[in-house]
Structures are given as structure tokens and as C-alpha cells.
Amino acid sequence: MKRRSFLKVVSATGMMIAINPSMINQVLRADDGRLYKSYARVQLLNAEGTPMTEQMLETSENYVFNYPYEGTTTLLINLPNESAKDVSLKDEFGEAYLWKGGVGSRRTIVAYSGICPHQLTHINKKDSFITYRKKGERFEGHVVCDGHTSVYDPEHGCKVMKGKAPQPMASIVLEVGDDNTLYAVGVLGPDKYHEFFKSFRRELKEQFGSKRNAKKEVVSTAVAMRLSAYTQEVIQL
Amino acid sequence: MSLTRRELLKFSSIAAVALAATGCSLTEPTSENPESMGSVGMGTPAELAETDAPKVVIVGGGWSGLSIAKYTKKFAPNAEVILVEQRTEFMSCPLSNLWVVDAIKLEFLMHDYLQASRENNYTFFNATVVGVDKTQKIISTSDGDIAYDYLVLAPGIDYDYSEWTSDPVLERRLRTEYPAGFKPGSEHISLRNKVLDFEEGNFILTVPSGNYRCLPAPYERACLIADYFKKEGIEGKVILLDENPNITIKQDGFRSAFEKLYGDYIEYLPGSKIINFDLDNKKVETEFGEIIEFADAAFYPKVRGSKLLEIAGVAKDSRFNKMEADINVFTYEVNGYPEIYCTGDARPMGFSKSGNTANTEGVYVAKQIAAKINGKKEMPAWESPLTICFSAVAMEPILAISINAGYAYDEKQKAFGFTDVYANEKWDGRVGKNNGKGLMEWAKGMYRDMFNA
Numbered sequence: 205m206k207r208r209s210f211l212k213v214v215s216a217t218g219m220m221i222a223i224n225p226s227m228i229n230q231v232l233r234a235d236d237g238r239l240y241k242s243y244a245r246v247q248l249l250n251a252e253g254t255p256m257t258e259q260m261l262e263t264s265e266n267y268v269f270n271y272p273y274e275g276t277t278t279l280l281i282n283l284p285n286e287s288a289k290d291v292s293l294k295d296e297f298g299e300a301y302l303w304k305g306g307v308g309s310r311r312t313i314v315a316y317s318g319i320c321p322h323q324l325t326h327i328n329k330k331d332s333f334i335t336y337r338k339k340g341e342r343f344e345g346h347v348v349c350d351g352h353t354s355v356y357d358p359e360h361g362c363k364v365m366k367g368k369a370p371q372p373m374a375s376i377v378l379e380v381g382d383d384n385t386l387y388a389v390g391v392l393g394p395d396k397y398h399e400f401f402k403s404f405r406r407e408l409k410e411q412f413g414s415k416r417n418a419k420k421e422v423v424s425t426a427v428a429m430r431l432s433a434y435t436q437e438v439i440q441l
Numbered sequence: 442m443s444l445t446r447r448e449l450l451k452f453s454s455i456a457a458v459a460l461a462a463t464g465c466s467l468t469e470p471t472s473e474n475p476e477s478m479g480s481v482g483m484g485t486p487a488e489l490a491e492t493d494a495p496k497v498v499i500v501g502g503g504w505s506g507l508s509i510a511k512y513t514k515k516f517a518p519n520a521e522v523i524l525v526e527q528r529t530e531f532m533s534c535p536l537s538n539l540w541v542v543d544a545i546k547l548e549f550l551m552h553d554y555l556q557a558s559r560e561n562n563y564t565f566f567n568a569t570v571v572g573v574d575k576t577q578k579i580i581s582t583s584d585g586d587i588a589y590d591y592l593v594l595a596p597g598i599d600y601d602y603s604e605w606t607s608d609p610v611l612e613r614r615l616r617t618e619y620p621a622g623f624k625p626g627s628e629h630i631s632l633r634n635k636v637l638d639f640e641e642g643n644f645i646l647t648v649p650s651g652n653y654r655c656l657p658a659p660y661e662r663a664c665l666i667a668d669y670f671k672k673e674g675i676e677g678k679v680i681l682l683d684e685n686p687n688i689t690i691k692q693d694g695f696r697s698a699f700e701k702l703y704g705d706y707i708e709y710l711p712g713s714k715i716i717n718f719d720l721d722n723k724k725v726e727t728e729f730g731e732i733i734e735f736a737d738a739a740f741y742p743k744v745r746g747s748k749l750l751e752i753a754g755v756a757k758d759s760r761f762n763k764m765e766a767d768i769n770v771f772t773y774e775v776n777g778y779p780e781i782y783c784t785g786d787a788r789p790m791g792f793s794k795s796g797n798t799a800n801t802e803g804v805y806v807a808k809q810i811a812a813k814i815n816g817k818k819e820m821p822a823w824e825s826p827l828t829i830c831f832s833a834v835a836m837e838p839i840l841a842i843s844i845n846a847g848y849a850y851d852e853k854q855k856a857f858g859f860t861d862v863y864a865n866e867k868w869d870g871r872v873g874k875n876n877g878k879g880l881m882e883w884a885k886g887m888y889r890d891m892f893n894a
């Protein structure tokens with residue numbers, strides 16, 4: 205898939221946002237910027253610094269990269285099955301938006317914000333209670349946040365399957381470039397970045413030196429590494 | 442003099458001062474208005490800004506009230522939401538057993554009502570509610586009267602000592618000398634000091650019958666106090682007198698912890714109801730005629746709905762406990778007063794009286810109230826509360842067990858039962874350690890939900 209041309213629009217708040225024209229339709233409120241926001245087009249690298257291609261992603265493995273901010277994590281998964289197309293999802297206020305599906309030759313590559321929309325449990329350097337569950341694990345094939353057992357379906361835009369999360373996990377929109385390498389370009393769905401930065405000032409200071417460092421937007425490249433390498437402890441209950 | 446609700450709503454704070462000077466009562470009972478009986482308010486309006494917005498008053502800033510205040514404001518932003526709470530700061534019951542044995546800091550349990558109200562755009566009103574006039578729709582507090590359009594009573598539990606004694610002197614002694622430690626604050630501080638200062642002998646804990654607050658907490662407490670004795674080399678033993686025939690929840694996990702970790706430190710006596718207290722000689726007698734001596738104790742009696750429910754005239758005995766809320770079990774509306782809701786541990790349903798239950802139920806009740814305020818024709822469909830309950834069985838490192846469950850209504854039994862239960866009762870090895878970490882993460886999320894935006 206080629207990089208799409210982006211249409212610049214001015215949101216209600218005056219903020220300049222880039223909208224992928226193919227996403228504009230009656231369900232995605234594209235002119236407001238709340239349910240889709242573009243960030244820098246960032247190329248994903250593997251742990252050795254090589255631009256990431258589909259082939260480098262082991263199926264069902266949990267990968268993490270920092271995006272769209274230095275202090276926010278994104279979960280990257282190469283699913284065993286093809287993802288669904290054009291899934292209509294709703295945020296907690298009933299606002300609808302459209303998830304277009306995964307990328308890659310089999311549309312299996314998906315990425316979601318590592319912050320749980322329930323009560324903000326998140327993947328961080330110390331521990332992760334959020335994982336994609338492999339075959340044989342409890343809730344296999346799902347993304348689970350063990351903060352309070354919210355279960356999401358990554359083949360359908362991480363819609364909520366179980367638990368009390370009020371809305372899906374925000375998804376990170378990916379593209380495959382001309383050279384077959386992966387890019388992150390924006391965030392679709394109700395993200396929790398504002399609440400996250402407000403709630404975790406002390407943790408961010410500890411892990412990133414300051415909240416300001418953690419809040420810097422990622423530009424150009426981001427390293428996608430295995431979750432077990434990113435975080436000291438992967439916890440599944 | 443008796444003011445109407447409309448008149449009360451019109452009062453400014455200047456009027457409040459003037460009224461205070463004349464000593465008028467807003468809720469004086471009249472023969473035409475028997476519903477106002479029991480209202481013994483200040484007789485002056487509380488000093489609150491006057492607005493035309495629909496007013497939702499929530500009494501009780503515990504797990505239930507805090508969740509309802511936040512989410513009502515979120516789902517009905519045009520409402521004026523006022524949380525009335527008698528305490529000045531929040532202290533968490535969940536995880537308090539770990540603090541009692543010095544395994545976590547007090548800071549972890551303490552939270553700031555002002556932050557919760559700032560972040561979530563509602564008013565925190567620090568006062569005790571002493572009366573409810575259901576006809577005029579006014580509550581009386583220790584700091585003035587407040588009119589409401591919707592009222593939520595979420596005052597939690599009170600203790601019911603009646604099966605142990607009818608002697609008020611003995612009851613007072615039990616409350617003061619051997620507090621149960623199932624309401625936050627001084628009871629927990631007393632208990633902690635008792636444990637940390639304990640020298641030797643028997644330390645009695647009891648488990649009541651009925652649907653008492655937090656089913657696993659007495660067993661968790663027994664494990665942690667035993668662990669503390671073990672760690673500190675204290676020649677002490679926890680005697681756990683359980684009125685129930687067996688451990689009421691997470692049986693496998695607790696039983697194996699008692700046996701494998703605390704064989705010499707816990708004596709578990711099921712089916713043991715105390716029938717006699719001899720506090721001067723520090724002895725109790727059980728139904729079986731056993732006399733047990735103790736060096737110290739925390740006697741947990743049965744629970745009942747908070748006395749506020751009785752004051753408000755909305756209390757009724759439930760299948761489990763005395764004087765719980767008289768409500769529609771699906772909508773939480775008080776029977777006969779659909780603008781009043783009762784929630785949290787004061788509810789009569791057999792749900793587990795736990796924080797997670799109160800929080801998830803609170804979100805649902807907030808949706809109900811918001812739907813009315815927003816003029817929705819259809820009320821939100823019933824949602825089951827979710828009980829997620831971790832219990833620590835050891836403290837260094839924290840090892841825990843857990844249970845998750847929802848509820849389903851059984852038409853035949855006319856009662857709710859557990860559904861979709863998942864129990865994780867292995868406390869040893871990596872599983873137990875992960876559960877311990879899960880317990881901390883669970884609590885952090887809950888506190889964030891109640892106190893942050």
C-alpha cells in the first residue's frame with residue numbers, strides 16, 4: 205500500500221490536522237480531529253535499527269514502540285488471521301468512527317495504544333499488564349488488560365469484548381511504504397493521552413527524566429522491540 | 442416556619458445568614474407532611490451557588506458515591522452534582538489489611554476529595570446528612586439544607602451487634618476496645634496499633650454470617666497478621682472464629698495458605714458463633730461451649746445498612762441483613778420515590794459488598810440518572826456489576842489470590858447469583874506474585890477512576 209495523500213483541514217479548535225481522505229465518510233467525524241489525529245509519519249525500526257518490514261514481525265508476538273509521544277507506548281501485533289475491514293466502532297459517548305483494518309500483505313498487522321481506556325493501566329518500562337494473548341493462553345487471540353480484565357478484539361479494531369472498558373483501545377494507523385517498510389502516521393479513536401500525562405507525572409519523571417521529555421512527539425523513527433525487552437515484567441493473570 | 446423547596450432553591454448565602462440568625466427550620470415536621478419527620482437539619486440552606494441546573498445530590502463519598510458523582514457529571518454535564526461526605530479525606534478499606542501489617546504506606550490508601558471534585562467538575566460538600574424530606578426533596582446536613590432533584594444515598598454499612606448483645610454498655614465496649622476494622626479511619630488505626638504492639642497470645646478475629654462487607658477480607662487479615670507474627674517472631678496465634686460452616690469465598694486459596702504458610706499461626710474454627718463476651722477476663726464463649734482466652738481481638742459483628750437509610754425512611758430487612766435499602770433491584774430507585782437511589786454496600790441484593798462492585802454499579806446508576814436528566818425516553822439496559830476481588834495471603838513479597846464474577850438474575854429464586862466466575866486461587870510461585878502485583882494495579886486504577894478525571 206502506498207502512502208496516501210493527506211488532506212489538510214482545520215479543526216473546530218483551529219488546529220491543523222491531516223486527514224486521510226479515504227477515511228472521511230459519514231461515520232468518522234474527520235473535521236474535528238478528536239477521533240482521528242495525524243502525527244508525524246514515523247518509520248518503524250527493529251531492535252538493530254533496520255527499517256521494519258512485515259517479514260520481520262513474528263506472528264502473535266507482542267512488540268512495542270513509542271508513539272505518538274516519547275512517553276506513550278503502542279502495541280504492535282502481526283495477527284495470525286486477517287483482520288476485518290471497515291469496522292464501525294463507538295467511543296464512550298456513542299460517537300462512531302471507522303476502523304479500516306490491518307495492513308500488510310494479509311492485513312494482519314495492527315497497532316493499538318498501550319494505554320487502557322478503562323482506568324489507564326499502560327505498558328511502561330517497569331511492567332506491562334497489557335498483552336496480546338497467544339494460542340493456548342487465556343483469552344487467546346485477544347488483547348487483554350489485566351488491570352481489571354478488559355478484553356479487546358484486535359481483529360476488529362480492539363472493540364471491547366468483556367469487562368468494563370467504556371470504549372475500544374485507540375488504534376495507531378499504520379502504512380506500508382513504497383519500500384515495504386512500516387510507518388505509523390496517526391491515532392484513530394478515543395485516545396487517553398491527555399488523561400495519561402495528567403495522571404502519571406511522577407512515573408514519567410522517573411522513567412523519562414521529566415514529563416516534558418515524555419511529551420515530546422516522536423519524529424522520523426521509532427524502534428519496535430519485543431514487549432519482553434521493553435518492559436521489566438510482563439504480567440498476565 | 443417551613444420553607445418550600447422552591448423557596449429554598451432561591452436562597453442566596455446572604456439569606457442563609459439571615460435565616461441562621463432567626464433560627465428557622467426548613468424541615469420542621471408538620472402533620473400535613475409526615476415525610477419530613479426525622480429531619481433535624483440546621484434549618485438554613487447550605488452555602489452553595491444557586492443554579493437552574495438539575496441538581497443531583499449524592500450522600501456518601503465512598504467507592505459508590507465517588508463513582509456516581511464523577512460519571513453523572515460526565516454523562517449529564519449540564520447537571521449540578523454535589524457530593525456530601527462527612528469525612529474530610531478518603532481512606533481506602535481495600536488494601537488496608539496490608540497497611541495494618543506495615544506492608545504498604547498509608548499514603549497509598551489516603552486520597553483527596555477536593556482533587557476528585559476539581560478534576561470531575563462537581564461540588565464536594567463536607568457535612569453529615571441528618572435528615573431527608575422526601576416530599577419536599579430536601580436533605581438536612583450538619584452544615585445546612587440542600588434541595589435536590591435526584592438524590593443518591595450511598596452511605597455504606599453500619600454494624601449490627603444485636604445478635605451478640607442487647608446491652609448498650611457491652612456494645613460500646615466492643616466498638617471501642619475491639620473495633621471490627623471494617624469501616625475506615627480510627628478502627629483501622631486501632632487495629633494496626635494492636636497488631637504492631639502485640640506481644641504474645643491469642644489474637645481473635647471473627648467472621649460474621651449474612652452478606653457482610655468484603656467476604657474475603659477477614660481471611661486475608663488472618664493471613665497477613667499471621668505473616669506479621671511469623672516475620673517478627675511473635676509468639677502469637679490468630680484464632681479465626683467463623684460463624685459460617687466454611688470459608689465463604691476463595692476456599693481453596695485460603696485453606697491452603699492457612700495450612701501451608703501459617704500452620705502454627707492460624708487456628709481456623711468454622712461454625713463458631715460467640716455467645717458470651719467476658720471482656721474483663723478477656724474470654725469468649727462459643728455456641729459449642731468452648732472458652733477461648735485472648736490477648737487482643739477485633740470482633741467483626743454482622744453488618745446492616747447504614748442508619749441513614751432508616752432516618753430517610755428507605756430501609757427494609759433484606760434476605761441477608763437488617764435495614765438495607767428498599768429499592769428496585771434493577772434500577773436502584775427507592776420504591777415509591779424514583780428520584781431517590783440507594784447504592785453501594787447499602788443495597789439489599791446479594792452482590793459481594795466490595796469496592797469494584799460499587800464502582801461498576803455506580804457507572805450504571807450514573808447512566809440511569811443522566812438518561813433522566815437528558816430526557817431520554819428509554820432507560821439504559823441493566824448491566825451487571827463486576828466483582829474483581831484480590832486478597833493478599835502473604836506480604837513479602839505480596840502473594841495474592843483473586844476472583845472475578847458478574848451477576849445474573851434467577852427468575853425462579855427471585856435473586857441474583859454469580860455468573861462467569863473466574864477464580865485464581867494459586868498463591869505460590871509466579872502466579873501468586875503476579876496476583877500480588879495485580880492487586881496493586883487494580884487498586885491504583887480504581888483510585889485513578891475515583892479521584893482523577
Ligand SMILES: Cc1cc2nc3c(=O)[nH]c(=O)nc-3n(C[C@H](O)[C@H](O)[C@H](O)COP(=O)(O)OP(=O)(O)OC[C@H]3O[C@@H](n4cnc5c(N)ncnc54)[C@H](O)[C@@H]3O)c2cc1C
Nearest residue numbers: 501503504505527534535570597623785786794795796797
Ligand atoms: C478491610 C477491608 C478490606 C476490603 N477489601 C476490599 C478489596 O480488596 N476489594 C474490594 O473491592 N473491596 C474491598 N472492601 C470492601 C469495600 O471497601 C466496600 O465494599 C466499599 O467501601 C463500599 O462502598 P460504599 O460507597 O458503599 O461504602 P463506603 O465506602 O463505606 O462509603 C460510604 C461513605 O458514606 C459516608 N457517610 C455515611 N453516612 C453519612 C452521612 N449521614 N452523611 C455524610 N456521609 C455519610 C461515609 O463517611 C463513607 O465515606 C474491603 C473492605 C474492608 C473493610
Ligand code: FES
Nearest residue numbers: 320323349351352
Ligand atoms: S485499566 Fe485496563 S482493565 Fe482497567
